[in-house]
Amino acid sequence: MKQILVAFALAIILAGCQSQQTAPVQHTDDVDNKPPQQAADEENAEPFEVDTTSYQNGKLTIHYPQLVNMQNEELEQRINNRIKEDAILFLNQYQDGDAPLKMDYEVILPESDTFSVQYTGNYNGGMYPTHLLFTTNIDFKKGEKIRLPDLFVIDEPFIETLKKAKYIDWENPPDPNKEKQDAIIEYLNTFNNQDLIKAFHKADHPDPNENPYGIFSYFLNHTVVISIQVPHALGDHAEFEVNTRDWVRK
Known part of the structure; x- marks a missing residue:
């Protein structure tokens, strides 16, 4: 079923298994009440639809979104290439294993000119199943x-600031495990801050050789969610939600 999304209105999460979704521009009845630049940006935002495309390499499969029906075809192609490149690069790190892997996605659309694609999947190629997460963030202007x-x-x-941020327990979001949260912070404290600073400078790269700490991010309204790889006993990855005002922008 085609879902109607409203860009720049609400943070909407779209399930990647749907065949096609639509993200038109918000109605601008209240433009007069908004700052001129914000109103202009919203008026100039392009509607788009999302199709699901799949890439398969042996037992490995990843579903990823591709934008369609944008008026600016060059922009559409550029965005789609960025998404496709990340999806394939992440998946192919597992091509030498024998275990199957299927990655699905969600599109996260906050009130801004960005959107995030969050991928998740389970890989059983080691001593225990591993829950995987990575993201791609796109400026769609x-x-x-x-x-x-x-x-x-x-x-x-x-x-x-990150260590003091709101912890999101992906295994039980309504009721985060406080003991696990404390253990995750203790784990992060085993790294000195300089090592973590270097690691965060490599964040959001799908290649583990470039991003060995497995740090990814995605954007909500006025907040950023940070995901960092942790030991399996702590959940494989841990997420923290930070208000963007708590960090210094470049």
């Missing part, structure tokens, strides 16, 4: 990929 270090100053205050 420029058609460029956005990485965390492009937007924020990565320094010691950045790291300390």
Whole structure:
């Protein structure tokens, strides 16, 4: 079924298994009550639809979104290439294993000119199943990929703010496990801040050789969710939600 999305209105999460979804521009009845630049940006935003495309390499499969029906075909192609490149690059790191892997996606559309694609899947190629998560963030006005270090100053205050941020327990979001949260912070504290600063400068790259700590981000309204790889006993990855005002923008 085709879902109607409203760009720049609400943070909407779209299930990647749907065949096609639509994201038209918000109605602008209240333009007069908005700052001129914001109103102009919203009026100039392009509606788009989302199709699901799949890439398969042996037992590995990843479903990823592709934008369609944009008026600016060059921009559409640029965005789609960015999404496709990340999806294939992440999946192919598992091509030498014998275990199957299927990655699905969600599109996260906040009140901004960006959107995030969050991928998740389970891989059974090791001693135990591993839950995987990675993301791609796109500026859909420029058609460029956005990485965390492009937007924020990565320094010691950045790291300390992260450690104090709201913890999101992906295994039980309504009731986060406090003991697990404490153990995750204790785990992060085994790294000195300088190592974490270097790690966050490599965030949001799908290649583990470039992003060995497995750090990814996605954007909500006025907040950023940070995902960082942790040991299997702690959930495989841990998420923290930070208000963008708590970090210094570049």
